[in-house]
Amino acid sequence: MSKKRRSERYEEAVESVKEELETVETAAEAAPEAEQQPEAEAAPEAEAAPEAPEAEACTEEAQEAPKEDPALKEALAKQEEYLTLAQRIQADFENFRRRNRNVRAEAFDEGAAAFATTLLPVLDNLERAIAAAQNTSDESLKVGVEMVYRQLCDCFTKRGIIVIDRKGEPFDPKLENAVMQGSPEDGEPGTVCEVFQKGYMLGESVLRHAMVKVVPQ
Numbered sequence: 001m002s003k004k005r006r007s008e009r010y011e012e013a014v015e016s017v018k019e020e021l022e023t024v025e026t027a028a029e030a031a032p033e034a035e036q037q038p039e040a041e042a043a044p045e046a047e048a049a050p051e052a053p054e055a056e057a058c059t060e061e062a063q064e065a066p067k068e069d070p071a072l073k074e075a076l077a078k079q080e081e082y083l084t085l086a087q088r089i090q091a092d093f094e095n096f097r098r099r100n101r102n103v104r105a106e107a108f109d110e111g112a113a114a115f116a117t118t119l120l121p122v123l124d125n126l127e128r129a130i131a132a133a134q135n136t137s138d139e140s141l142k143v144g145v146e147m148v149y150r151q152l153c154d155c156f157t158k159r160g161i162i163v164i165d166r167k168g169e170p171f172d173p174k175l176e177n178a179v180m181q182g183s184p185e186d187g188e189p190g191t192v193c194e195v196f197q198k199g200y201m202l203g204e205s206v207l208r209h210a211m212v213k214v215v216p217q
Helices: 003-051 053-068 070-133 139-158
Strands: 161-164 176-181 192-197 199-202 205-208 210-214
Touching (some): 070 199, 070 205, 139 161, 161 205, 176 192
Parallel strands (some): 176 210
Antiparallel strands (some): 161 199, 192 210, 199 205
């Protein structure tokens, strides 16, 4: 075979190989496009899925479902019942504490009034002792009795005990006992002209009524 013929056959083989390479490259370029096209078509469907009204309706029903649960309704009703009961018990307890506090205060006042009543004769005797000491020359005895009398009066005043001594004022049967009747010359009609024994009261309660002499009306 001549050299020319071999050269031609070599060139033909090279051209054939080039054509096959071009065919393979074309097929390789077309393959990714074919693979990407289904994904591109599927993407809109994936994006459209969350916008479906049926999915939103199912989600709302799922959220509202626990509110319609009978067990939950019963638990909420019991919770409300227990809360009302606890508030009622708390209110009753506060009323009990207030009543108990008032009872203690009243009992204390009654005890203090009873004790002060037992001391009133002592106070009367101290007043008589002071009056008798006016005719004595023993100044130390007079000063000592007056000091004891003032101390006892101070104790009564701190406790809220006041004296009923209303000479010259209209007679009040709620505060005084009329044990003697005076004359028209002793003062205005219906007034107290003399106090034989002082009275005492604690707050609004009278510990002892005053013994008085009243001018007739």
